[in-house]
Amino acid sequence: NKLAADIKGALADISLLSKDAKGAIAFALNAQGSSTAPDLSLTVDSDRLSVAAREITGLKLTATGKGDIASPAADISLTGSVNDEPLDFKASLVTRQGKRSINGLSLSLGDNKVSGDLALDxxxxxxxxxxxDLPDISPLAALALEEAKGDMRGTIAFSKTGNAPDVAIRATTDSIARGDLSAKTVTIDALIANYLAAPVISGKIRADSVTSGGTVISDIDVDLTRDGDWTGFSGGATVKDIPATAEGR
Known part of the structure; x- marks a missing residue:
């Protein structure tokens, strides 16, 4: 069976997706060839978007590839600028000898960098x-139609224990904020085991302070341990100038 499809459309007001965003986007999807493995192409573009007082201009997403479940392939790119800072994202989905991978994953936006290579099971x-390596997350948040500020540096490592997927997060931030929630001098070194079916967290979380509205929690020092299918915790913090400790699971 052969497939031939050509779909075009537009969203004239993206504030329907996020109240902090203004502007319009257009998209086009084309599929040609065998119904079980068509050649696919997708484009999404916008001349100008405004998100949280940031201007996103010349935004263009392009994805081309083969829609074959047994041997998928795709090249993805995203370009544009956010407040005159250049945006460049690239990644390729590759299948070789039955093994899938995401090669050349690279995102740069101003001084912000994300990179890696991933295999897929x-x-x-x-x-x-x-x-x-994100010294200023605010332009990245604007791309996600969100408003946030701060910095973050670290790694996210995906692995498996048997058939259970795990993710290890090692990250630091001097400060980070979204809405009325903010945190300062945070260090996270945590493993989330079996994160899809029954997540259990172990590791350490340290923070000088976390503020939510008018509540300030300071000197946060928490250890997380794996206790069977549970997450155990122990540590302390200062809440409204009152030191407190807790332990449990």
Whole structure:
């Protein structure tokens, strides 16, 4: 069976997706060839978007590839600028000898960098490490139609224990904020085991302070341990100038 499809459309007001966003986007999807393995192409573009007082201009997403479940392939790129800072994202989905991978994953936006190479298992779950170097997350948040500010650096490492997927997060931030929630001098070194079916967290979380509205929690020092299918915790913090400790699961 042969497939031939050509779909075009537009969203004239993206504030329907996010109240902080203004502007319009257009998209086009084309599929040609065998119904079980068509050649696919997708484009999404916008001349100008405004998100949280940031201007996104010349935004263009392009994806081309083969829609073959047994041997998928795709090249993806995203270009444009956010407040005159250049945006460049690239990644390729590759299948070789029955093994799938995401090669050359690279995102740069101003001084912000994300990079990595990931293998994909039979369930398309990732294996590998992604490195984060984000001195200013606000333009990245604008791309996600969100408003946030701060910095983050670290790694996200995907692995497996048997058939259970795990993710290890090692990250630091001097400060980060979204809405009335903010945190300062945070260090996270945590493993989330079996994160899809029954997540259990172990590791350490440290923070000078976390503020939510008018509530300030300071000197946060928490250890997380795996206790069977449970997450155990112990540690302390200062809440409204009152030191407190807790332990449990």
């Amino acid at each position: 039979d369930r398309f779950l990732p294996l590998g490490t992604v490195a984060l």
